[in-house]
Structures are given as structure tokens and as C-alpha cells.
Amino acid sequence: LTVPYDPNNIFGRILRGEVPAAKVWEDDHVLAFMDAFPQAEGHILVISKTSTARTLLDVEPDVLARMAVATRRTARAVVKALAPEGFLIAQLNGAASGQTVFHLHFHIIPRWADVPMKG
Numbered sequence: 001l002t003v004p005y006d007p008n009n010i011f012g013r014i015l016r017g018e019v020p021a022a023k024v025w026e027d028d029h030v031l032a033f034m035d036a037f038p039q040a041e042g043h044i045l046v047i048s049k050t051s052t053a054r055t056l057l058d059v060e061p062d063v064l065a066r067m068a069v070a071t072r073r074t075a076r077a078v079v080k081a082l083a084p085e086g087f088l089i090a091q092l093n094g095a096a097s098g099q100t101v102f103h104l105h106f107h108i109i110p111r112w113a114d115v116p117m118k119g
């Protein structure tokens with residue numbers, strides 16, 4: 001939880017255009033893009049374009065609010081597009097929790113009761 005923000009993390013590189021990503025929605029503050037190793041069809045990640053928060057503990061409240069609204073907006077669009085039976089919002093903090101990219105992000109993972117999650 002105490003690692004410093006590394007601007008060369010993969011999401012930082014996506015934000016700088018150094019690494020391609022399949023963007024699904026963005027505004028001046030938030031970017032939503034497809035997870036490159038999806039745990040289910042339609043797995044999307046939502047990140048801040050401006051904050052260098054690594055985890056939920058160090059994000060600014062206004063940034064968190066924008067991310068939450070964008071996550072719900074994107075989840076609505078995924079539900080409309082793919083008609084899942086449900087969707088999971090996940091957000092990991094610290095390597096011990098399974099976090100691998102230390103740029104705060106929310107996962108949107110569509111769920112179907114009879115389709116197990118991958119990975």
C-alpha cells in the first residue's frame with residue numbers, strides 16, 4: 001500500500017498514448033477501456049486521467065466521485081450492449097489483494113450465472 005506512484009505503470013503509459021488501449025468512453029477526467037486479459041466478456045477498467053492515486057486510500061474525493069459516476073455510466077452501457085445477468089465491480093488495493101497495476105482502477109466485469117470467471 002505504501003509503494004510510490006510509478007508514472008511508467010502500464011495505465012500511465014496508456015494515458016500518455018505510449019501503449020494502445022481499446023477505449024470505450026472518456027472525458028477530461030476519466031478513461032474507460034477494455035481489459036487486455038478479460039475475466040469475462042466485456043471486462044472494462046475505469047481510471048482517472050489526472051490523479052496519481054495508487055489505491056482507494058490516496059485518491060482525492062472529487063476524483064473518486066467522478067470515477068464512481070463514470071463506472072456506473074459505463075456499466076449501464078455494458079448492460080445495454082451485452083445484456084449480462086449481473087455485473088461485478090472490483091477494486092483491489094495492494095499486492096496482497098492481487099493488485100498488479102498501481103494506478104487506481106475499478107473493474108467492471110459482466111457476469112452470467114452459468115459462465116465461470118476466467119483468470
Ligand code: 5GP
Pocket residue numbers: 010019021022033034035036037038045091092098099100101102
Ligand atoms: P489489478 O489486478 O491491478 O486490479 O488489475 C489490473 C488489470 O489490468 C488486470 O485485469 C489486467 O488484465 C489489466 N491489464 C494489464 N496490462 C494491461 C494492458 O497493457 N492493457 C490493458 N488494457 N489492460 C491491462
